[in-house]
Amino acid sequence: MAGSTIYDIAKKAGVSIATVSRVVNNSDGIADKTREKVLKVADELGYYPQAYAQGLARKKKNIIMVVVPVLSNYFFMEVLAGIQDEISNYNYDLNIFNVQSNGKDNMFPQVKNIIKRQWADGYLFISTHLRDTELEQLQDYDMPITLIDESYPGMDSVSVDNEEGIEKAMNYFLENGLTRIAIISAMKTSKPGRKRIEGYEKALNEAGVTVEEDLIVTGDSMYRDGFSEQNGYEAMIKLLELPNPPQACFCTSDIQAVGAMKAMEEKGMEIPIIGYDDITISNYIGLSTIRQPMYDMGTLATKKLMKRMKNREAEPEHKVFAPELILRSSTEKEIKEKA
Amino acid sequence: MAGSTIYDIAKKAGVSIATVSRVVNNSDGIADKTREKVLKVADELGYYPQAYAQGLARKKKNIIMVVVPVLSNYFFMEVLAGIQDEISNYNYDLNIFNVQSNGKDNMFPQVKNIIKRQWADGYLFISTHLRDTELEQLQDYDMPITLIDESYPGMDSVSVDNEEGIEKAMNYFLENGLTRIAIISAMKTSKPGRKRIEGYEKALNEAGVTVEEDLIVTGDSMYRDGFSEQNGYEAMIKLLELPNPPQACFCTSDIQAVGAMKAMEEKGMEIPIIGYDDITISNYIGLSTIRQPMYDMGTLATKKLMKRMKNREAEPEHKVFAPELILRSSTEKEIKEKA
DNA sequence: GTAAAAAATGTAAGGGCTTACATTTCTAAT
DNA sequence: ATTAGAAATGTAAGCCCTTACATTTTTTAC
Structure with a gap:
C-alpha cells in the first residue's frame, strides 16, 4: 500500500494509466462504470497522485x-x-x-x-x-x-506607511507636552530599523526638539531579531537607569512594549508608552499602539x-x-x- | 533565464547532462576545469535544480x-x-x-x-x-x-501529561482553601477539551468537592477554536455574573487567561487565576500558569x-x-x- | 443492419532530474 | 612507446505523472 502508483491501479483495474489519470483528475469523457471501478481500486490501494510527479508533468503545482x-x-x-x-x-x-x-x-x-x-x-x-x-x-x-x-x-x-505611524505616536506625545521621548527599537542596524529611527528623528526635528542619542535604545537580547519581550525589558531598564529618564516612550513592536511595561512596574516608574502593531493581546493589557492591519x-x-x-x-x-x-x-x- | 534546465547548461557548457548533474550535486570524480566551466554557465543561466524533478528522480525530498x-x-x-x-x-x-x-x-x-x-x-x-x-x-x-x-x-x-498539569493547578487552589474553582475551557467537545475537564472533575472529586456545572464554562467566540483572548474574556464575564461567582479559576490556555484577566479588571472582581502553556508573555504580565515545555x-x-x-x-x-x-x-x- | 458521429479508451511522448553502466581519456609504470 | 588501471565523461533507463493524438467501442439516425 505504501507506494502504489498509477500503474498499479491501471493493472489491477484492467485499464490504461491514462484512464486512471483521467479518473483521478476528474476529467470527463469517462464511462461511469470505468470511473467507479478505477475509484474502487484506487481506494483499496490507497492511491493518490504523487505531488512531485504531478508537479513535473503539469506546469502547475497548485x-x-x-x-x-x-x-x-x-x-x-x-x-x-x-x-x-x-x-x-x-x-x-x-x-x-x-x-x-x-x-x-x-x-x-x-x-x-x-x-x-x-x-x-x-x-x-x-x-x-x-x-x-x-x-x-x-x-x-x-x-x-x-x-x-x-x-x-x-x-x-x-x-x-511606517513613517506616518511613528509620526502619529510622536505627535501625540508632543501635543501633550512631552518632549523627552525615547524610542525602543529592535535591530538598530537593519533597513526597517533605521527607517523607524529616521522617522523618530524627523518628528522631533519638526517639533524643534533636539535628538538625544541616549534615548534611542535597544535591548541586548537578539533572539527573534530583537522582537521579544526580553529585548524591550532590557531596553526600558536602560532608559529608566539614565540620570535623566525620558518622559515617554515609543516602542517599535508591541511585544517589546510588553517587556518594557514590566520593567516600568519593577522600577516603580511609569511613563506613557505606545507600541507598534496592535497584536490582539494589546487590547487586553491596555497597551496604546499604532495599529497595522x-x-x-x-x-x-x-x-x-x-x-x-x-x-x-x-x-x-x-x-x-x-x-x-x-x-x-x-x-x-x-x-x-x-x- | 526564467526556466533553464540541465539541458541548457549541458549544451552551453559542451558537456552531457550527467556531468551537469554531478557538478550541481557536488559528486566527485569531476575534473576541476569541467566543474568550473559548468558552474560558470549554471550561474550565468541562473540554474538550480527544479525541486519537483529532483524529488521525483531521487527517492528523497530533503x-x-x-x-x-x-x-x-x-x-x-x-x-x-x-x-x-x-x-x-x-x-x-x-x-x-x-x-x-x-x-x-x-x-x-x-x-x-x-x-x-x-x-x-x-x-x-x-x-x-x-x-x-x-x-x-x-x-x-x-x-x-x-x-x-x-x-x-x-x-x-x-x-x-495534561492531567497532571490540571491536577497541580487544582491542588494549589485546594491547598489554599479555595474550593469553588471554575474552569475556562476552549472547545468543550473536542477530545483534548474533554480530557481536561475530566482532569478537573477528578481533582475535585478526590478532594471531596462537588462539581458544579455552572463553573465549567467556555466563551462563545470560536475563532481559532476558542483559543483566543476574546473567548476567555467572555467566559470570565459569565463566571463573574453568576449569583455566586467562583473563588478561583483555571484556564486551559494562557491566551484565554489574558482575556479573563481583563474581564476581572473591568468587573472589579479579582480572583486567583492559573493559565496553561506559559507563553512568553505570561512572565511579563504576571500570569501564573502550567508550563508546557x-x-x-x-x-x-x-x-x-x-x-x-x-x-x-x-x-x-x-x-x-x-x-x-x-x-x-x-x-x-x-x-x-x-x- | 449500416454508416457516420460521438464517446471512451489507449499509446506514447514528454516533463527535468539521477544514476548504473558503458565508454573514452588520462596517468603512470614499464 | 605501450598498456593496465584510474579518472572523467557520456548514454540511456527510470522516477510517476499528464495529455495530444490515435484507435476502438458505443450510440444514433436512417
Missing part, C-alpha cells in the same frame, strides 16, 4: 508559498491568519518556507534558490527586506511574487497574488495602509497628570 | 513537513520555534502544511492525502488530534511521522523524527513531559488575604 525569515513572531502570525483564510477560497495549498536569517546577510541566496527550484506557482514574501537590486534579480525568473511589509516598484506589494494585509496580498497569477502583464500595484493610533490605558494616567 | 490545523496560535508558534532551531542542524528544509479544521470532522482526509502525495521524507503532526483508527491507517503508508501534543502507541510522540517539545520531536528516518524498525518512543506549576502574581494577592 501551491502558494509563503517565504518568511522569522516564523515565531506575532506580526507574521497575524498576517498568516489572513493569508490562510483568504487562500481557503481558492484551490491552492499553502506552504510556508522559512529562510534562516542568522542576523547575517545571507538570506538572498536562499530566497533565490527557492524561486529557482520552482516550488510553487506564486510567492508571498513577508518582511524579507531584500535590497532592490536583489528583488530585481528575482524578477528575471518571471514568477509571481507579492511583497508584504516591504515594497519594490516592480512587484505588487502591501505595506504600511496585519490580517487585512494578509488577505489583500493573497488576493493580489491570485490576480497576478492570472494576469502577468498588468502594472504592479502598491497598497499602502495607513496606520492608526489606538489609545488605551498605557498612555492615559501620566499624561493627564501633566495636563 | 523536506520535513509540519502538519498543523491552526497556524496562528501561540502554542504552535513556540513549538515551531523549537523545530526550526533544531532542523537547522540538518540538511533538511522545513515546510509547513496547514490543514483546515473548520471545526468539522474533515481533517483526516486532508492529512491522509498529504501523506499519500509524498511531499516530504518525514512529518511532524502538531495537535492534529486524529483518532487512533485514523493514525493506524496512516501507518500503512510507512512514512516517518512524529506526533506532538498527542500520542498513539504506534508512532513516536512528544507530549505533556513547548520549545523543547519542538526540538525533541524533530530529533526523534530524524532518528526514525534513519531507523525505521525501532520501537516507537513516547516522551511525556511533566508540566510545571509556575506561580506569579495572578495567584498571589487574593490567596494571601484568605490565608
Whole structure:
C-alpha cells in the first residue's frame, strides 16, 4: 500500500494509466462504470497522485508559498491568519518556507534558490527586506511574487506607511507636552530599523526638539531579531537607569512594549508608552499602539497574488495602509497628570 | 533565464547532462576545469535544480513537513520555534502544511492525502488530534511521522501529561482553601477539551468537592477554536455574573487567561487565576500558569523524527513531559488575604 | 443492419532530474 | 612507446505523472 502508483491501479483495474489519470483528475469523457471501478481500486490501494510527479508533468503545482525569515513572531502570525483564510477560497495549498536569517546577510541566496527550484506557482514574501537590486534579480525568473511589509516598484506589494505611524505616536506625545521621548527599537542596524529611527528623528526635528542619542535604545537580547519581550525589558531598564529618564516612550513592536511595561512596574516608574502593531493581546493589557492591519494585509496580498497569477502583464500595484493610533490605558494616567 | 534546465547548461557548457548533474550535486570524480566551466554557465543561466524533478528522480525530498490545523496560535508558534532551531542542524528544509479544521470532522482526509502525495521524507503532526483508527491507517503508508501534543502507541510522540498539569493547578487552589474553582475551557467537545475537564472533575472529586456545572464554562467566540483572548474574556464575564461567582479559576490556555484577566479588571472582581502553556508573555504580565515545555517539545520531536528516518524498525518512543506549576502574581494577592 | 458521429479508451511522448553502466581519456609504470 | 588501471565523461533507463493524438467501442439516425 505504501507506494502504489498509477500503474498499479491501471493493472489491477484492467485499464490504461491514462484512464486512471483521467479518473483521478476528474476529467470527463469517462464511462461511469470505468470511473467507479478505477475509484474502487484506487481506494483499496490507497492511491493518490504523487505531488512531485504531478508537479513535473503539469506546469502547475497548485501551491502558494509563503517565504518568511522569522516564523515565531506575532506580526507574521497575524498576517498568516489572513493569508490562510483568504487562500481557503481558492484551490491552492499553502506552504510556508522559512529562510534562516542568522542576523547575517545571507538570506538572498536562499530566497533565490527557492524561486529557482520552482516550488510553487506564486510567492508571498513577508518582511524579507531584500535590497532592490536583489528583488530585481528575482524578477528575471518571471514568477509571481507579492511583497508584504516591504515594497519594490516592480512587484505588487502591501505595506504600511511606517513613517506616518511613528509620526502619529510622536505627535501625540508632543501635543501633550512631552518632549523627552525615547524610542525602543529592535535591530538598530537593519533597513526597517533605521527607517523607524529616521522617522523618530524627523518628528522631533519638526517639533524643534533636539535628538538625544541616549534615548534611542535597544535591548541586548537578539533572539527573534530583537522582537521579544526580553529585548524591550532590557531596553526600558536602560532608559529608566539614565540620570535623566525620558518622559515617554515609543516602542517599535508591541511585544517589546510588553517587556518594557514590566520593567516600568519593577522600577516603580511609569511613563506613557505606545507600541507598534496592535497584536490582539494589546487590547487586553491596555497597551496604546499604532495599529497595522496585519490580517487585512494578509488577505489583500493573497488576493493580489491570485490576480497576478492570472494576469502577468498588468502594472504592479502598491497598497499602502495607513496606520492608526489606538489609545488605551498605557498612555492615559501620566499624561493627564501633566495636563 | 526564467526556466533553464540541465539541458541548457549541458549544451552551453559542451558537456552531457550527467556531468551537469554531478557538478550541481557536488559528486566527485569531476575534473576541476569541467566543474568550473559548468558552474560558470549554471550561474550565468541562473540554474538550480527544479525541486519537483529532483524529488521525483531521487527517492528523497530533503523536506520535513509540519502538519498543523491552526497556524496562528501561540502554542504552535513556540513549538515551531523549537523545530526550526533544531532542523537547522540538518540538511533538511522545513515546510509547513496547514490543514483546515473548520471545526468539522474533515481533517483526516486532508492529512491522509498529504501523506499519500509524498511531499516530504518525514512529518511532524502538531495537535492534529486524529483518532487512533485514523493514525493506524496512516501507518500503512510507512512514512516517518512524529506526533506532538498527542500520542498513539504506534508512532513516536512528544507530549505533556495534561492531567497532571490540571491536577497541580487544582491542588494549589485546594491547598489554599479555595474550593469553588471554575474552569475556562476552549472547545468543550473536542477530545483534548474533554480530557481536561475530566482532569478537573477528578481533582475535585478526590478532594471531596462537588462539581458544579455552572463553573465549567467556555466563551462563545470560536475563532481559532476558542483559543483566543476574546473567548476567555467572555467566559470570565459569565463566571463573574453568576449569583455566586467562583473563588478561583483555571484556564486551559494562557491566551484565554489574558482575556479573563481583563474581564476581572473591568468587573472589579479579582480572583486567583492559573493559565496553561506559559507563553512568553505570561512572565511579563504576571500570569501564573502550567508550563508546557513547548520549545523543547519542538526540538525533541524533530530529533526523534530524524532518528526514525534513519531507523525505521525501532520501537516507537513516547516522551511525556511533566508540566510545571509556575506561580506569579495572578495567584498571589487574593490567596494571601484568605490565608 | 449500416454508416457516420460521438464517446471512451489507449499509446506514447514528454516533463527535468539521477544514476548504473558503458565508454573514452588520462596517468603512470614499464 | 605501450598498456593496465584510474579518472572523467557520456548514454540511456527510470522516477510517476499528464495529455495530444490515435484507435476502438458505443450510440444514433436512417
